[in-house]
Amino acid sequence: MSSISHNPPAQARTTPPTANAPENPRPKTASRSGAWHEDLKRISFWADHAAIIGLILLVAVFTALNPVFLTVGNIQSILIAASILIVLTIGQAFVILSDGIDLSVASTMTLGVIAFGIAYAQGAGLMVSMISAVVASTLVGVLNGVLIAKGKITDFIVTLGSLSVASGLALVLSDGKPTSITSVELINFSTHGIVIFGFPFIVAALLAVLAHVVLFRTRFGTHLFATGGSKEAAQATGISTARIKIAVYTISGVLAGIAAILLIARVGASEPAANTTFLLNSVAAVVLGGVSLTGGRGSVFGPIVGALLLTVLTNGLTLMNVSQFYQPLAVGVVVILAALLSRFQK
Amino acid sequence: MTAIMTQHIIDVQDVSLAFGNVKALQNVSLTLAAGEITALVGDNGAGKSTLVRCISGIHKPQGGTISFEGSPVHFRNPEDAREKGIETVHQNLALVDDLTVWQNLFLNRELTRGVGPIRFLDRKAMKEAADRMVSTLAVNVPAVKSKVRRLSGGQRQAVSICRAAGFSSKLVIMDEPTAALGVQETAKVEELILKLRNDGHSVLLISHNFSQVMRLSDQVWVMRAGRCVAGRRTAETSGDEIVSLITGSREN
Numbered sequence: 001m002s003s004i005s006h007n008p009p010a011q012a013r014t015t016p017p018t019a020n021a022p023e024n025p026r027p028k029t030a031s032r033s034g035a036w037h038e039d040l041k042r043i044s045f046w047a048d049h050a051a052i053i054g055l056i057l058l059v060a061v062f063t064a065l066n067p068v069f070l071t072v073g074n075i076q077s078i079l080i081a082a083s084i085l086i087v088l089t090i091g092q093a094f095v096i097l098s099d100g101i102d103l104s105v106a107s108t109m110t111l112g113v114i115a116f117g118i119a120y121a122q123g124a125g126l127m128v129s130m131i132s133a134v135v136a137s138t139l140v141g142v143l144n145g146v147l148i149a150k151g152k153i154t155d156f157i158v159t160l161g162s163l164s165v166a167s168g169l170a171l172v173l174s175d176g177k178p179t180s181i182t183s184v185e186l187i188n189f190s191t192h193g194i195v196i197f198g199f200p201f202i203v204a205a206l207l208a209v210l211a212h213v214v215l216f217r218t219r220f221g222t223h224l225f226a227t228g229g230s231k232e233a234a235q236a237t238g239i240s241t242a243r244i245k246i247a248v249y250t251i252s253g254v255l256a257g258i259a260a261i262l263l264i265a266r267v268g269a270s271e272p273a274a275n276t277t278f279l280l281n282s283v284a285a286v287v288l289g290g291v292s293l294t295g296g297r298g299s300v301f302g303p304i305v306g307a308l309l310l311t312v313l314t315n316g317l318t319l320m321n322v323s324q325f326y327q328p329l330a331v332g333v334v335v336i337l338a339a340l341l342s343r344f345q346k
Numbered sequence: 347m348t349a350i351m352t353q354h355i356i357d358v359q360d361v362s363l364a365f366g367n368v369k370a371l372q373n374v375s376l377t378l379a380a381g382e383i384t385a386l387v388g389d390n391g392a393g394k395s396t397l398v399r400c401i402s403g404i405h406k407p408q409g410g411t412i413s414f415e416g417s418p419v420h421f422r423n424p425e426d427a428r429e430k431g432i433e434t435v436h437q438n439l440a441l442v443d444d445l446t447v448w449q450n451l452f453l454n455r456e457l458t459r460g461v462g463p464i465r466f467l468d469r470k471a472m473k474e475a476a477d478r479m480v481s482t483l484a485v486n487v488p489a490v491k492s493k494v495r496r497l498s499g500g501q502r503q504a505v506s507i508c509r510a511a512g513f514s515s516k517l518v519i520m521d522e523p524t525a526a527l528g529v530q531e532t533a534k535v536e537e538l539i540l541k542l543r544n545d546g547h548s549v550l551l552i553s554h555n556f557s558q559v560m561r562l563s564d565q566v567w568v569m570r571a572g573r574c575v576a577g578r579r580t581a582e583t584s585g586d587e588i589v590s591l592i593t594g595s596r597e598n
Contacts, residue, residue: 217466219456222445226453229442236440237454238425296444 047344051288051305054334058309062316069319076196082311083200084266085281086304087259089289090204090211091252092282093303097215098248099228099295100155104144105256106279107166110272112137112260114170117179117270126185133264134257140166141253145246163279170272178271181264190265200262207255211300224248229296277328281310284335290342309334355380355517355548360410361400370396373410374574376567378517380415383539383549385559385580388569389592394552397569398519401550402434403427415516431516435506435523443495447488448476451509479512480505500531504538511542518542519550524558536562556585568592 046053062069088105095102115136119129140162147158189199197205215221226234227244234241259278264270288306291298313334314327356378363371371393378384386394399405401412403421411418414430421427424434441450452472458465476490488501497505503523510518523539524532539562542549553559559566560580568576568591576591590596 213466217469219454219458219465219467222449222456222467223454225445225449226442229444233440233442234453236424236436238428239454292444296442 043341043344047341048290050290050338050341051302051309054288054338055305055309055312058312058316062312062319066316066319069316072196074315074319076193076198078308078311078315079196079201080190080193080198080266081315082308083198083204084259084262085278085285085307085311086201086204087207087255087262088278088282089285089303089307090207090300091255093286093289093291093298093300094211094215094224094248094251095155096283096286096291096293097228097295097298098224098244099231100148100245100248101159101283101293102144102249102252103156103159103279104140104162104166105159105252105282106275106277107163107170108137108140108253108256109260109263109278110170110275111140111166111173112257113263113270114174114272116260116264117181118173120181120183120270121179126183130261133260134254137257137260138250138253141250141256142246144253145249148249149242149245167272167274174270174272176272178269180269182268186265187268190262200265203258203262207258208300208304215300220244220247225296227295228292280328281307281331284331285310287335287342288338290345306338353380354378354413355415356401356550357413357416358397358401358410359413361397361407361412362409363396363400363405363407369572371400371407372572374569374572375410376574376577378548378550379565380516380548381543381546382564383543383551383562384565384567385551385553385563386567386569387553387556387559387588387592391571392569392592393572394569395521396572398434398521398550398552401427401517402432402519428515431514432519433510433513433515433517434519434521435503435510436521440506440509441494441502444493446491446493447480447497447505448473448490450494450505451476451479451490451512453509455513479508498531499527500534503527503531503535507535507538507542511545511547515547517548517550519552521552522554523551524553524555532558556588559588560585570594 059070068074088109092102092105112133116129116133119132120126124132144158144162147153147162148155151158191198193199193202215224223234223239224244224247226237226239227241231241234244263275285306286298286303287293288309289298289302289304291303310331313330317327317330318324354377358374358376361371361374362369374393374397386397388394396405400407403424403426406420406422413419414432419426419430421430427434442453445453449472452475457468457471457475459468459471460466473490480487480490488497488505494502494505507518507520507523510520520539524535527535536558539549539551551559551563563580566578566580566583566588567574568578568588570592575594575597578587578591587596
């Protein structure tokens with residue numbers, strides 16, 4: 001750290017004076033090449049990049065403590081383990097960017113899992129079962145969106161309600177019993193991949209790229225940021241914020257359905273489990289990823305790094321034989337630290 | 347009342363609107379001449395904002411007619427009015443802090459390119475067009491790539507006005523455009539308003555600042571208690587006369 005804080009004199013001389021142009025942002029070249037070490041001194045730099053810095057830090061610590069951690073096999077399993085959370089986190093990021101929160105995301109996934117199981121048990125093919133999962137989860141998402149946008153009920157309350165409704169439905173429909181799903185295709189899907197990237201992770205990564213394009217390269221994305229940033233301003237320019245709200249909850253529902261398929265492929269069964277950890281971790285990953293909880297500011301890749309960080313944390317603690325009971329504790333501490341740091345964001 | 351021979355962009359005839367028992371507008375008639383800055387003055391609660399909201403499509407008048415460029419219009423919402431070329435500059439309301447200047451300028455009017463329904467933002471074209479809009483209109487040019495959060499109050503107002511003026515609008519309505527600004531920033535926004543008129547836009551200006559009204563406007567309409575009580579050519583009146591018309595110490 002000490003070598004970083006030294007200011008090379010040559011650099012100081014060549015840096016152009018910026019005081020001449022107070023109204024304009026600094027020239028690109030200055031912030032790109034000359035001033036990166038200046039960046040390191042500002043706490044806002046650390047706050048803006050909390051997730052990636054935390055991830056690198058954790059990887060370094062775990063590698064030092066356990067040589068198994070940074071092996072190809074373990075990286076592979078981290079990426080696969082992270083893929084379900086990544087998919088849920090993308091949906092959660094969309095919702096939170098629009099100044100909402102989806103507390104039902106994990107229960108919606110569970111309902112998708114049960115819908116899959118029922119269809120599969122009835123003898124429907126893999127394709128039909130997968131579609132059932134996505135349709136069931138999407139319906140919950142649409143319902144969330146319509147109640148919030150048209151019913152004008154707070155996001156928190158609506159999704160708290162649908163959390164309970166979806167997990168209740170899952171229990172009722174499955175009679176509380178798991179259904180084992182023995183599909184060669186699903187087993188192959190979850191155990192194979194390209195190079196070190198398992199197929200579940202590839203699915204998550206593709207969804208992430210798609211989400212990034214939608215957010216930053218389409219009108220919908222801009223309108224989503226506007227809705228989250230200032231609902232009044234968005235409406236004043238004629239944007240239908242209700243439509244945006246319905247859309248983001250629908251997206252979150254669709255992604256929960258896809259996550260349900262990944263979960264079944266991983267577990268090999270359809271279980272009416274609560275999956276509460278997924279809910280908490282999806283919100284935590286979004287916060288770690290630098291998305292403003294009041295909406296309007298953030299990215300997709302930040303939350304994904306957040307999801308990776310949480311998965312690495314769990315994986316590392318497990319490798320080090322730390323009791324499972326400590327994992328929620330560690331996640332909680334990391335999230336609160338990240339939230340503290342995010343107060344210093346620009 | 348002095349006869350106005352220029353073409354009217356807006357002709358308000360006998361417009362009335364009540365909210366329950368409150369008669370917000372009572373038989374208001376006034377005209378806005380094309381290519382002029384028309385000021386609307388009056389005490390708080392005189393009905394200025396309500397009238398403006400009728401013109402910009404937020405409220406629907408219960409009686410009377412509003413004509414735009416000679417033909418009667420019935421706006422159902424602000425979008426209707428915007429399509430006809432009536433833009434409103436809101437007080438700081440309509441900018442999104444976390445978006446850039448160019449994103450705000452093109453909010454809900456984004457340029458896209460692509461095939462059929464698959465369309466992507468044409469960011470380059472928007473940035474370039476935003477640069478042009480801002481540099482031709484604004485006096486204190488904000489960088490189009492900076493976030494609105496980082497702009498001064500005057501720069502924000504300049505961006506709002508640019509957006510209102512930028513899209514071939516015919517009438518720009520401004521509700522207290524300088525209320526929240528300092529002296530220098532007010533001067534710059536006033537320059538901008540004059541420039542709008544010189545570029546051929548009609549402007550409807552609501553202001554409590556009489557010296558500003560006298561400096562900028564061509565025509566002044568005075569409202570009191572929901573009625574339009576007087577109209578004057580700015581060149582033929584004085585601040586004192588306007589004040590006495592507003593307070594009612596002088597009738598018409």
